[in-house]
Amino acid sequence: MARKNAFYAQSGGVTAVINASACGVIETARQHKDKIGKVYAGRNGIIGALTEDLIDTSKDSAQAIAALRYTPSGAFGSCRFKLKGLEENRIQYERLIEVFKAHNIGYFFYNGGGDSADTCLKVSQLADKMGYPIQAIHVPKTVDNDLPITDCCPGFGSVAKYIAVSVREASFDVASMAKTSTKVFVAEVMGRHAGWIAAAGGLASDKNCELPIVILFPEIPFNKEQFLAKVDGMVKQYGYCSVVVSEGVKGEDGKFLSDQGLRDAFGHAQLGGVAPVVANIVREALGYKYHWAVADYLQRAARHIASRTDVDQAYALGKAAVELALKGQNAVMPAIVRVSGKPYKWKIGVAQLKEVANVEKMMPRDFITKDGFGITEKCRAYLAPLIKGEDYPPFKDGLPQYVRLKNAAVPRKLGEFKV
Amino acid sequence: MARKNAFYAQSGGVTAVINASACGVIETARQHKDKIGKVYAGRNGIIGALTEDLIDTSKDSAQAIAALRYTPSGAFGSCRFKLKGLEENRIQYERLIEVFKAHNIGYFFYNGGGDSADTCLKVSQLADKMGYPIQAIHVPKTVDNDLPITDCCPGFGSVAKYIAVSVREASFDVASMAKTSTKVFVAEVMGRHAGWIAAAGGLASDKNCELPIVILFPEIPFNKEQFLAKVDGMVKQYGYCSVVVSEGVKGEDGKFLSDQGLRDAFGHAQLGGVAPVVANIVREALGYKYHWAVADYLQRAARHIASRTDVDQAYALGKAAVELALKGQNAVMPAIVRVSGKPYKWKIGVAQLKEVANVEKMMPRDFITKDGFGITEKCRAYLAPLIKGEDYPPFKDGLPQYVRLKNAAVPRKLGEFKV
Numbered sequence: 001m002a003r004k005n006a007f008y009a010q011s012g013g014v015t016a017v018i019n020a021s022a023c024g025v026i027e028t029a030r031q032h033k034d035k036i037g038k039v040y041a042g043r044n045g046i047i048g049a050l051t052e053d054l055i056d057t058s059k060d061s062a063q064a065i066a067a068l069r070y071t072p073s074g075a076f077g078s079c080r081f082k083l084k085g086l087e088e089n090r091i092q093y094e095r096l097i098e099v100f101k102a103h104n105i106g107y108f109f110y111n112g113g114g115d116s117a118d119t120c121l122k123v124s125q126l127a128d129k130m131g132y133p134i135q136a137i138h139v140p141k142t143v144d145n146d147l148p149i150t151d152c153c154p155g156f157g158s159v160a161k162y163i164a165v166s167v168r169e170a171s172f173d174v175a176s177m178a179k180t181s182t183k184v185f186v187a188e189v190m191g192r193h194a195g196w197i198a199a200a201g202g203l204a205s206d207k208n209c210e211l212p213i214v215i216l217f218p219e220i221p222f223n224k225e226q227f228l229a230k231v232d233g234m235v236k237q238y239g240y241c242s243v244v245v246s247e248g249v250k251g252e253d254g255k256f257l258s259d260q261g262l263r264d265a266f267g268h269a270q271l272g273g274v275a276p277v278v279a280n281i282v283r284e285a286l287g288y289k290y291h292w293a294v295a296d297y298l299q300r301a302a303r304h305i306a307s308r309t310d311v312d313q314a315y316a317l318g319k320a321a322v323e324l325a326l327k328g329q330n331a332v333m334p335a336i337v338r339v340s341g342k343p344y345k346w347k348i349g350v351a352q353l354k355e356v357a358n359v360e361k362m363m364p365r366d367f368i369t370k371d372g373f374g375i376t377e378k379c380r381a382y383l384a385p386l387i388k389g390e391d392y393p394p395f396k397d398g399l400p401q402y403v404r405l406k407n408a409a410v411p412r413k414l415g416e417f418k419v
Numbered sequence: 420m421a422r423k424n425a426f427y428a429q430s431g432g433v434t435a436v437i438n439a440s441a442c443g444v445i446e447t448a449r450q451h452k453d454k455i456g457k458v459y460a461g462r463n464g465i466i467g468a469l470t471e472d473l474i475d476t477s478k479d480s481a482q483a484i485a486a487l488r489y490t491p492s493g494a495f496g497s498c499r500f501k502l503k504g505l506e507e508n509r510i511q512y513e514r515l516i517e518v519f520k521a522h523n524i525g526y527f528f529y530n531g532g533g534d535s536a537d538t539c540l541k542v543s544q545l546a547d548k549m550g551y552p553i554q555a556i557h558v559p560k561t562v563d564n565d566l567p568i569t570d571c572c573p574g575f576g577s578v579a580k581y582i583a584v585s586v587r588e589a590s591f592d593v594a595s596m597a598k599t600s601t602k603v604f605v606a607e608v609m610g611r612h613a614g615w616i617a618a619a620g621g622l623a624s625d626k627n628c629e630l631p632i633v634i635l636f637p638e639i640p641f642n643k644e645q646f647l648a649k650v651d652g653m654v655k656q657y658g659y660c661s662v663v664v665s666e667g668v669k670g671e672d673g674k675f676l677s678d679q680g681l682r683d684a685f686g687h688a689q690l691g692g693v694a695p696v697v698a699n700i701v702r703e704a705l706g707y708k709y710h711w712a713v714a715d716y717l718q719r720a721a722r723h724i725a726s727r728t729d730v731d732q733a734y735a736l737g738k739a740a741v742e743l744a745l746k747g748q749n750a751v752m753p754a755i756v757r758v759s760g761k762p763y764k765w766k767i768g769v770a771q772l773k774e775v776a777n778v779e780k781m782m783p784r785d786f787i788t789k790d791g792f793g794i795t796e797k798c799r800a801y802l803a804p805l806i807k808g809e810d811y812p813p814f815k816d817g818l819p820q821y822v823r824l825k826n827a828a829v830p831r832k833l834g835e836f837k838v
Contacts (some may be wrong), residue, residue, distance in 0.1 A: 010595070013596070014595045044598035044599065045599075047599065071591070072588050073595040074596075077594075077598055078598075079599040079600075080599045080600045165818060165819060166720075166721070169716075169717070169721060169723065172491055173491065173720040174716065175492065175496075176493035177432070177433065177499075179466065179497075180464075180466065180498040185715075203817075206816075208815075208820075209818075209821070209823070273713075291715050291716050292692075293712075293716060293717050294692075294711065294712050294713045295714075297588075297589040297710050297712060298585050298606070298712050298714065298717075301585075301588035303588060304584050305724065384816060387818070388817040389817065392809070392811070395809055397625075397803060397807060398580055398583070398726060398803070398806035398809075399583060399623075400588075402588075402591060
């Protein structure tokens with residue numbers, strides 16, 4: 001039993017490229033069969049480990065695994081589930097060890113964001129604290145781009161590209177309609193705490209294609225008067241404008257702007273987005289006709305317009321995770337290091353998990369213009385390379401041909417466990 | 420003055436491919452300089468004709484005009500403006516003739532939907548009723564796909580492709596999350612009267628990639644109990660489901676489902692979409708965690724994922740309009756004729772404008788499944804060819820390079836006119 005098997009799982013909100021990381025992990029592991037046996041995937045993240053619901057990825061062909069590179073979503077299922085501390089819930093850790101032992105698992109690859117880095121860090125301590133030898137490597141992923149140390153996070157570049165492209169396209173549309181109809185278009189984007197995705201809306205406008213865009217960042221408290229003056233100025237100058245609003249924008253009272261206490265005719269509470277709220281503010285104060293969109297899952301699932309840079313990095317980080325494991329590392333995360341901006345060059349570095357877990361990277365203030373409604377040149381220089389390149393999936397009869405794996409279950413050896 | 424100039428204008432909601440029709444009109448006119456002088460475009464549709472705000476398209480290079488083929492939106496500006504009847508507003512028609520005379524315009528190409536066909540029909544009657552010789556040709560365009568006679572409408576195929584691709588991608592996303600998080604995803608799509616766009620959501624699922632999708636059509640009154648039973652059944656069987664809801668869905672009381680009399684905490688009326696209403700209905704009755712999206716302009720502007728079939732047809736119809744004019748036709752619209760379904764073959768036919776204007780083509784009942792929540796094989800056979808093929812625009816630095824024309828004004832010869 002010198003050769004150990006690997007466990008791989010996906011965690012948190014999925015992205016257009018998390019499967020590209022899975023592809024990197026599995027393909028690289030398959031190239032080192034002398035050291036790594038099988039790659040078992042957790043069905044629905046860490047829950048699959050706790051419940052011994054493992055997927056035998058060796059049942060899928062090289063072709064199917066290669067197709068993960070261009071398939072959005074989490075091929076093995078993800079979960080929103082955070083392990084408690086060892087002291088609080090020792091029984092979960094004992095169960096993990098029991099499952100790892102039963103299936104000869106010596107490598108743990110966890111693909112997720114900040115919460116998942118924390119889970120991965122806890123698993124990495126099993127060797128020290130409970131005497132079970134395991135190497136835990138975190139593979140970064142989050143559309144929010146809020147992990148520290150790594151220059152950027154896989155998943156973000158593709159959402160950024162989708163938002164930049166979509167806001168450019170919608171702005172062209174509004175410009176056409178503005179004379180007799182819509183003058184303000186509001187697009188709501190993800191990013192509850194950090195405004196990275198909202199910032200990407202600023203890329204829609206550049207020196208070759210100037211467009212009037214107003215951005216509302218979660219980092220900047222919403223000031224109604226200043227916002228209305230900005231929108232009105234844009235409409236007076238250009239005839240129209242687009243507003244990109246982060247779902248996480250808060251008022252000066254610290255409350256989410258989306259939380260307007262909406263009630264229907266029967267008094268039932270209604271959960272709305274922030275886009276219609278912002279659109280109504282414009283209508284009430286300025287009287288401009290508007291349209292609004294909420295991209296929601298469409299933005300993070302949009303593999304059809306993924307960034308090639310993002311796909312390449314997602315794959316490379318999966319590959320690097322396996323290589324770090326083979327070098328005997330534990331409690332680390334491969335990270336993107338920006339070598340140069342122009343021309344854009346990057347390489348893979350290594351971050352210590354204890355410096356990653358539970359740390360959120362916000363937009364620096366100097367990435368946001370002084371008035372709070374746009375991105376600076378510094379921000380543009382940071383963002384621009386991340387959306388570079390296209391990486392279209394194969395299409396048949398007009399539709400992308402995404403893979404669905406067999407996801408064959410590994411026979412169980414243990415009793416049930418409730419999570 | 421034997422050689423006449425042409426007038427071309429864009430009308431109503433713009434699309435990803437209306438400029439491809441403009442490209443077809445202008446390039447074809449340029450090939451017949453012996454018969455057609457310049458192509459003047461109306462700035463903001465027919466309003467440009469009434470106010471003598473004309474654009475000289477000859478100022479733009481062949482390269483710039485060719486780039487219209489892959490540029491979404493209306494390059495010359497569109498308008499929502501319907502000419503009244505000749506008897507009601509004779510002064511507008513006299514003005515049109517005055518402008519046409521001043522600029523030696525003998526051809527009128529109007530690119531729009533049902534309302535625009537009506538405007539075009541009225542202009543076509545100027546020769547008979549007011550003695551001004553003009554040939555008026557309508558170029559069909561509408562994402563709603565609701566024009567009669569033509570097999571389909573340019574603009575629709577690309578929206579259909581965007582919705583089919585996006586619903587497939589989002590469904591993969593929800594499937595990944597369903598174990599511990601989102602189980603129901605609701606996507607709101609355009610189509611206030613006819614459910615063609617909603618139907619396109621059904622294409623996301625096919626025999627190679629079965630997905631649980633529930634469609635709410637404007638043609639089918641919303642039945643809450645049946646809807647909830649359908650969603651619950653899907654979630655119980657598949658673990659999740661996607662709901663595609665047309666903005667125009669009405670309750671059994673005939674009122675728009677989106678019209679819920681929403682009020683904020685201060686009692687102000689709020690204009691919401693139908694997606695959050697449907698999502699709330701699911702949450703209240705079934706308790707499933709949900710996400711919702713409203714694609715709005717993103718869907719009709721999404722040139723980056725346009726259907727090649729749609730682009731080809733949009734161009735061909737623009738070209739055909741000029742050819743019909745050269746053959747001396749008036750009060751007609753070139754139309755798509757489906758020659759065969761499998762393999763898909765189409766050709767250009769001719770429709771009489773009086774049979775097109777103000778007629779809406781709804782989804783036939785046999786295109787919708789008996790339970791009212793899906794598309795039939797007959798519908799699928801109709802829709803599938805329309806989304807075939809990709810036609811990516813050129814990208815630079817990660818962004819599509821759409822053209823913006825010079826839109827140089829033609830010197831005015833007349834006095835002002837108020838519209």
